[in-house]
Amino acid sequence: MPSRISDVFRAHPVHLHQKQYLDFNSVKELPESYAWAKFNNDYPSSVASSKEESVPVIDLHHPNALTVMGHACRTWGVFQVINHGVPEDILHQSLREGKNLFSLPMQQKLKAARSPGGISGYGVARIAPFFEKLMWSEGFTIVGSPLEHAQQLWPHDYTGFCDVIREYKKEMKKLAGRLMWLVLGSLGISKEDLKWAGPRGDFSGAAAALQLNSYPACPDPDRAMGLGVHTDSTLLTILLQNNTSGLQVLKEGSGWINVPPIPGALVINLGDMLQILSNGLYQSVPHRAVVNRTQQRLSIAYLYGPPDSVLISPIPKLVGPACPPIYRSVTWTEYLQRKAKYFNRGLSSVRIHATKNGLQDVNDKIV
Ligand SMILES: C=C1C[C@]23C[C@@]1(O)CC[C@H]2[C@@]12CCC[C@@](C)(C(=O)O1)[C@H]2[C@@H]3C(=O)O
Ligand SMILES: O=C(O)CCC(=O)C(=O)O
Numbered sequence: 529m530p531s532r533i534s535d536v537f538r539a540h541p542v543h544l545h546q547k548q549y550l551d552f553n554s555v556k557e558l559p560e561s562y563a564w565a566k567f568n569n570d571y572p573s574s575v576a577s578s579k580e581e582s583v584p585v586i587d588l589h590h591p592n593a594l595t596v597m598g599h600a601c602r603t604w605g606v607f608q609v610i611n612h613g614v615p616e617d618i619l620h621q622s623l624r625e626g627k628n629l630f631s632l633p634m635q636q637k638l639k640a641a642r643s644p645g646g647i648s649g650y651g652v653a654r655i656a657p658f659f660e661k662l663m664w665s666e667g668f669t670i671v672g673s674p675l676e677h678a679q680q681l682w683p684h685d686y687t688g689f690c691d692v693i694r695e696y697k698k699e700m701k702k703l704a705g706r707l708m709w710l711v712l713g714s715l716g717i718s719k720e721d722l723k724w725a726g727p728r729g730d731f732s733g734a735a736a737a738l739q740l741n742s743y744p745a746c747p748d749p750d751r752a753m754g755l756g757v758h759t760d761s762t763l764l765t766i767l768l769q770n771n772t773s774g775l776q777v778l779k780e781g782s783g784w785i786n787v788p789p790i791p792g793a794l795v796i797n798l799g800d801m802l803q804i805l806s807n808g809l810y811q812s813v814p815h816r817a818v819v820n821r822t823q824q825r826l827s828i829a830y831l832y833g834p835p836d837s838v839l840i841s842p843i844p845k846l847v848g849p850a851c852p853p854i855y856r857s858v859t860w861t862e863y864l865q866r867k868a869k870y871f872n873r874g875l876s877s878v879r880i881h882a883t884k885n886g887l888q889d890v891n892d893k894i895v
């Protein structure tokens with residue numbers, strides 16, 4: 529069993545064919561291998577009008593932030609935050625660096641290609657092998673220092689990228705710790721209940737990955753898919769999107785809901801590890817990214833998880849005779865390995881009690 533997230537995929541290498549690295553800009557017609565006939569049989573394909581329902585936007589300075597967040601976590605599993613304290617210029621600079629990276633010639637990007645059993649580098653999403661068709665996107669994953677890959681991409685000019693990424697990660701780590709206490713606080717959990725958050729309660733040992741995503745303009749967007757439906761394996765994910773729509777979340781009873789970009793705002797997704805920690809009270813949110821005909825979309829996901837060695841299980845305060853723990857303990861590295869093997873059945877694979885009503889786990893519905 530690996531002990532660090534950088535090693536989790538050694539046992540599940542993804543061997544991608546050269547053909548899967550498409551130079552999107554040179555394509556005038558959607559290749560059949562990218563044509564998703566229908567996105568998913570099990571899910572409603574229609575997208576709810578934004579007038580009907582929209583993802584909550586939470587002002588972190590508002591005195592009611594904790595209450596509103598509790599409601600958003602219970603009913604949505606996703607929300608946007610404003611007044612979050614991350615300087616806007618860092619958000620802009622990070623998106624600019626992402627844009628520069630994806631604008632490089634394909635030959636150059638492939639110099640920093642993710643190795644089959646590796647975690648960092650340029651490539652298609654890790655979840656690609658679970659879908660029949662290819663996704664209209666490219667990604668760059670950073671775990672630890674980006675230095676080695678940045679040097680491959682820009683041999684004489686890599687420091688700018690590294691500096692911006694370092695600063696961005698620092699800001700995200702600070703914000704993620706703050707958000708964790710708000711989310712946990714809304715469940716009545718305090719610092720004494722979570723020893724692994726460290727003596728200062730600042731989650732100093734937390735692990736994280738940064739995922740830069742690019743969704744190029746697409747000649748046939750209605751038949752293509754940017755990133756297939758999935759939940760994140762994280763505690764929470766902080767997502768920055770440029771000014772182009774594309775992120776959609778699945779809300780029970782409503783269907784797909786667009787998450788429109790709001791200048792300066794960040795999208796927060798609850799992930800599978802939080803579902804385990806909260807004993808299912810808060811559920812990870814299925815989401816996907818769609819594409820459009822005219823504009824490139826960029827997003828940066830900060831995927832935030834517990835320290836590598838910590839066993840995560842339902843918080844004792846949230847379980848009792850009436851609500852026994854429904855998940856066994858698991859480290860993030862083990863969970864990421866399970867996700868690499870079982871994908872959307874990752875959560876059920878660590879479930880220890882049948883659901884009370886015999887229904888499937890929400891994640892089982894995504895096939
Ligand atoms: C820590 C991680 C979460 C992630 C797999 C990874 O090792 C690094 C990339 C992450 C990402 C980003 C895009 C969507 C996703 C499902 C994927 O394929 O790679 C997530 C993974 C995840 O949350 O399981
Ligand atoms: O680009 C997006 O909006 C979604 C990205 C995402 O889901 C991810 O990186 O995990």
Ligand SMILES: [Fe+2]
Nearest residue numbers: 758759760815
């Ligand atoms: Fe995601």
